[in-house]
Amino acid sequence: MKLSKKIITLALAAVMTIGMSSTAFAANESMDAGSSDYTFNYDDVNIYGGVKIIAGSGSIADITDTAIQDKVVARIEAVIKDLNTNFLDAQGLSAVSLATFAFDVQGIESGEVTVALDMDQETIDELNAWKEYYQTDIYAYVSHLNAAGEWETCFSKVTDDYKLTFKFDSYSPVVIVLTDGTQKTDGTQLADIALAYNDNPVQQVAKSPKTADNMMFVIVLAAGCALALGTKKVVTR
Numbered sequence: 001m002k003l004s005k006k007i008i009t010l011a012l013a014a015v016m017t018i019g020m021s022s023t024a025f026a027a028n029e030s031m032d033a034g035s036s037d038y039t040f041n042y043d044d045v046n047i048y049g050g051v052k053i054i055a056g057s058g059s060i061a062d063i064t065d066t067a068i069q070d071k072v073v074a075r076i077e078a079v080i081k082d083l084n085t086n087f088l089d090a091q092g093l094s095a096v097s098l099a100t101f102a103f104d105v106q107g108i109e110s111g112e113v114t115v116a117l118d119m120d121q122e123t124i125d126e127l128n129a130w131k132e133y134y135q136t137d138i139y140a141y142v143s144h145l146n147a148a149g150e151w152e153t154c155f156s157k158v159t160d161d162y163k164l165t166f167k168f169d170s171y172s173p174v175v176i177v178l179t180d181g182t183q184k185t186d187g188t189q190l191a192d193i194a195l196a197y198n199d200n201p202v203q204q205v206a207k208s209p210k211t212a213d214n215m216m217f218v219i220v221l222a223a224g225c226a227l228a229l230g231t232k233k234v235v236t237r
Contacts, residue, residue: 095181
């Protein structure tokens, strides 16, 4: 399959400088949605079990529902095409995808979520070489499948130690595509619209409606008893 100009450039530069294999990012090249023999399966998606929430509450789980898996595959295809068509890298070339992640966020109702991407050292070394050669940051194109079956998006700057923050009004399936894109073709800079890593994300933890309702009943009952008995102060036990 034909390699992109950027991949060839990076590979040649790496051979001349640090002896890096010329197959760097070849796996990403196989995800070129514009190629005639393009194929993509859910099993090709990098689902790292080590992806974890590092600030706030909540947890990460694999996506096991086959219908959602199909939606994830379709979404990744759409994002890759969007990057190739509507985003540019620091050199003004079409943006490419560098890595993909798909997982389920549980136990969080809304707000910011900060995660760490647990990748093998070889992948990290390749991404670091990419950043060093192009003197650019890596951004994350983050998508969330909401209850209405629509994909919502936001952008996040990936830190040097591969952490990132994203924010949605609801949670469940999330797809992350790392990219070398730095701007949209309309001139919008990702640095201006991307969320930055935050040690203290604001989250609304999902609660059981039944528990909340029972607590409100207790509060109302206590207030009623206090009024009935003419209580002038709150007594705690």
